[in-house]
Amino acid sequence: MIETPYLLFLGDAPDQLAVKVAQGIRDWRPENVVGQLRLPGCQADVKVPDMDLAEARAAGAKTLVIGVANRGGVISDSWKAELHTALEQGFDLASGLHSLLRDEQDLVATAKAHGRMLHDVRVPSVKYPIANGKKRSGKRVLAVGTDCSVGKMYTALAMDKDMRARGMKSTFRATGQTGILVTGDGVPLDAVIADFMAGSVEWLTPDNDDDHWDHIEGQGSLFHASFSGVTMALIHGGQPDALILSHEPTRAHMRGLPDYQLPTLEALRDMALPLARIVNPGCEVVGIAVNTSAWGEDQALSYLEDVERRMGLPACDPFRQGAGRLVDALDAIG
Amino acid sequence: MIETPYLLFLGDAPDQLAVKVAQGIRDWRPENVVGQLRLPGCQADVKVPDMDLAEARAAGAKTLVIGVANRGGVISDSWKAELHTALEQGFDLASGLHSLLRDEQDLVATAKAHGRMLHDVRVPSVKYPIANGKKRSGKRVLAVGTDCSVGKMYTALAMDKDMRARGMKSTFRATGQTGILVTGDGVPLDAVIADFMAGSVEWLTPDNDDDHWDHIEGQGSLFHASFSGVTMALIHGGQPDALILSHEPTRAHMRGLPDYQLPTLEALRDMALPLARIVNPGCEVVGIAVNTSAWGEDQALSYLEDVERRMGLPACDPFRQGAGRLVDALDAIG
Numbered sequence: 001m002i003e004t005p006y007l008l009f010l011g012d013a014p015d016q017l018a019v020k021v022a023q024g025i026r027d028w029r030p031e032n033v034v035g036q037l038r039l040p041g042c043q044a045d046v047k048v049p050d051m052d053l054a055e056a057r058a059a060g061a062k063t064l065v066i067g068v069a070n071r072g073g074v075i076s077d078s079w080k081a082e083l084h085t086a087l088e089q090g091f092d093l094a095s096g097l098h099s100l101l102r103d104e105q106d107l108v109a110t111a112k113a114h115g116r117m118l119h120d121v122r123v124p125s126v127k128y129p130i131a132n133g134k135k136r137s138g139k140r141v142l143a144v145g146t147d148c149s150v151g152k153m154y155t156a157l158a159m160d161k162d163m164r165a166r167g168m169k170s171t172f173r174a175t176g177q178t179g180i181l182v183t184g185d186g187v188p189l190d191a192v193i194a195d196f197m198a199g200s201v202e203w204l205t206p207d208n209d210d211d212h213w214d215h216i217e218g219q220g221s222l223f224h225a226s227f228s229g230v231t232m233a234l235i236h237g238g239q240p241d242a243l244i245l246s247h248e249p250t251r252a253h254m255r256g257l258p259d260y261q262l263p264t265l266e267a268l269r270d271m272a273l274p275l276a277r278i279v280n281p282g283c284e285v286v287g288i289a290v291n292t293s294a295w296g297e298d299q300a301l302s303y304l305e306d307v308e309r310r311m312g313l314p315a316c317d318p319f320r321q322g323a324g325r326l327v328d329a330l331d332a333i334g
Numbered sequence: 335m336i337e338t339p340y341l342l343f344l345g346d347a348p349d350q351l352a353v354k355v356a357q358g359i360r361d362w363r364p365e366n367v368v369g370q371l372r373l374p375g376c377q378a379d380v381k382v383p384d385m386d387l388a389e390a391r392a393a394g395a396k397t398l399v400i401g402v403a404n405r406g407g408v409i410s411d412s413w414k415a416e417l418h419t420a421l422e423q424g425f426d427l428a429s430g431l432h433s434l435l436r437d438e439q440d441l442v443a444t445a446k447a448h449g450r451m452l453h454d455v456r457v458p459s460v461k462y463p464i465a466n467g468k469k470r471s472g473k474r475v476l477a478v479g480t481d482c483s484v485g486k487m488y489t490a491l492a493m494d495k496d497m498r499a500r501g502m503k504s505t506f507r508a509t510g511q512t513g514i515l516v517t518g519d520g521v522p523l524d525a526v527i528a529d530f531m532a533g534s535v536e537w538l539t540p541d542n543d544d545d546h547w548d549h550i551e552g553q554g555s556l557f558h559a560s561f562s563g564v565t566m567a568l569i570h571g572g573q574p575d576a577l578i579l580s581h582e583p584t585r586a587h588m589r590g591l592p593d594y595q596l597p598t599l600e601a602l603r604d605m606a607l608p609l610a611r612i613v614n615p616g617c618e619v620v621g622i623a624v625n626t627s628a629w630g631e632d633q634a635l636s637y638l639e640d641v642e643r644r645m646g647l648p649a650c651d652p653f654r655q656g657a658g659r660l661v662d663a664l665d666a667i668g
Contacts, residue, residue, distance in 0.1 A: 072463075072464060130405070190527075194563065195560075195564065197563045198560055198561070198563060225465050225466075225467035226465040226467065228532070228569075228612075230528050230529065230563060231566075235562075236563070254467075257466070259467065259469075275605070278562075278594075
């Protein structure tokens with residue numbers, strides 16, 4: 001639906017976390033990316049060639065993907081000049097922000113004048129049902145985090161990649177804008193109406209072969225005051241057979257909430273598992289995924305060893321090391 | 335905004351729980367109700383005079399309120415003839431259903447032809463913020479239930495009524511269609527976009543006098559697979575200082591989920607309190623509200639005594655007995 005390859009728009013991102021959409025596309029579909037476009041003041045870098053619009057067009061780019069998110073998900077006025085120029089030069093635009101391209105009358109007018117498309121992947125395109133809580137065939141795994149943006153999507157994509165390499169039946173199920181931009185399909189869960197959240201997750205992960213695994217993309221955190229309801233709906237709509245605990249060990253406070261500390265992995269386990277067992281009494285916590293990107297190899301491995309001993313569960317960094325040990329743990333219960 | 339008094343439309347409700355909207359209006363604003371309109375096969379009764387449309391008009395009714403909800407919240411085809419006739423006879427229509435009156439082209443046409451209004455109280459009229467998790471002044475209490483439809487709204491309305499009678503500062507904060515129809519104000523929480531749920535509850539319960547109590551209307555249940563995400567957002571957006579546990583002791587299974595048993599009051603306490611303390615470490619469970627409407631006085635009192643002894647907390651039926659003992663418990667921590 002969205003034409004590839006992409007030029008990734010990083011805008012005036014204040015930090016690397018703000019460009020997780022762009023980073024995700026670059027990491028999981030590098031073949032679809034020709035470069036990045038950064039405005040003055042941009043503090044992020046996804047390590048692809050910097051290009052202006054003309055260079056990217058010459059390199060074949062068809063769509064400018066807004067790969068940056070600011071708090072509240074609005075389309076910043078400081079991006080507008082570049083977005084208009086992109087449309088004039090022949091790019092389509094794609095966005096997963098809450099604020100929609102289609103609601104910006106100036107962009108709509110420019111797109112129309114130049115025959116270009118505006119793609120809002122955040123908008124639900126399906127009328128989801130209310131969840132019925134019924135047991136479904138097939139297996140499901142969900143990563144739950146001590147915080148938002150700790151690597152839950154990466155963990156799911158890495159487990160899916162490892163399972164496919166082993167010839168196991170496996171599907172990544174996207175629930176956010178990045179995942180949908182990466183895979184072209186999914187539920188934009190944080191834009192779903194409250195009553196239909198859990199139902200949309202049931203819809204996304206239907207009956208399947210007994211030996212098939214759905215890797216459901218996690219969202220938010222049970223410990224994050226802004227988004228815990230979304231996490232709750234994933235746990236109860238997803239009916240996971242297995243939980244992975246996701247953590248980023250260097251964070252000073254909960255993302256966007258300076259007054260809140262991150263919980264321990266033990267606290268996360270003790271909160272999430274009883275909630276998951278309401279809908280799937282057989283659910284188990286099978287492993288721990290740590291985002292160690294802030295550290296060198298030695299510090300990362302030392303931390304993972306400590307966590308593994310402390311928690312009695314396999315612990316790894318799926319991006320640094322691959323998700324093989326998590327898949328081993330899933331295979332053992334499958 | 336909505337013209338009173340009302341004629342309450344019960345439609346072809348299959349049971350009494352299906353008409354909780356009508357029952358709530360009748361119990362808390364009886365002065366606004368002239369009667370009820372029931373279709374053939376209706377199994378519900380809110381104990382006001384049965385009237386047809388002409389009789390209700392003669393008695394002064396101005397608005398036909400859809401006081402019945404079916405699963406999924408759609409406007410049933412079997413109601414349509416009566417709704418058209420009501421508009422033709424001079425009634426406005428008001429509804430809190432998910433499916434909107436304004437989306438039914440035939441009703442829109444009839445309303446327009448006869449100069450009548452269609453009120454959809456379910457539709458959010460405010461652009462809510464994302465929750466910031468910041469501590470607010472004033473006190474808040476939230477009822478959490480073992481299931482949906484166990485009396486959480488009644489409990490909040492009864493506590494508010496008792497506090498006002500004592501001269502305490504107190505506000506009922508509606509989060510559902512009945513509460514909004516009763517009070518004329520509130521957040522239609524189950525129609526809010528997922529990312530803004532907790533923020534809408536923060537917006538609904540802002541800073542207030544230190545000795546003011548907000549009685550936040552509860553929704554769903556942490557143990558209900560379909561709606562637990564909404565409950566979670568109420569707990570984290572509401573930042574309650576006090577929780578009331580709500581229960582209906584005769585129910586055979588979770589509402590709408592035949593495969594799920596209700597949790598014990600102990601399980602509800604142990605699940606809800608740690609979640610509430612994430613955002614308000616001082617939160618306490620202060621009392622238990624039991625809907626004993628299925629029982630006679632002796633059985634009800636005996637059950638309440640047992641629960642009170644077992645849980646070590648005041649237990650009462652706020653509708654049968656008033657909420658005085660719950661307000662005593664709140665006053666003691668206020």
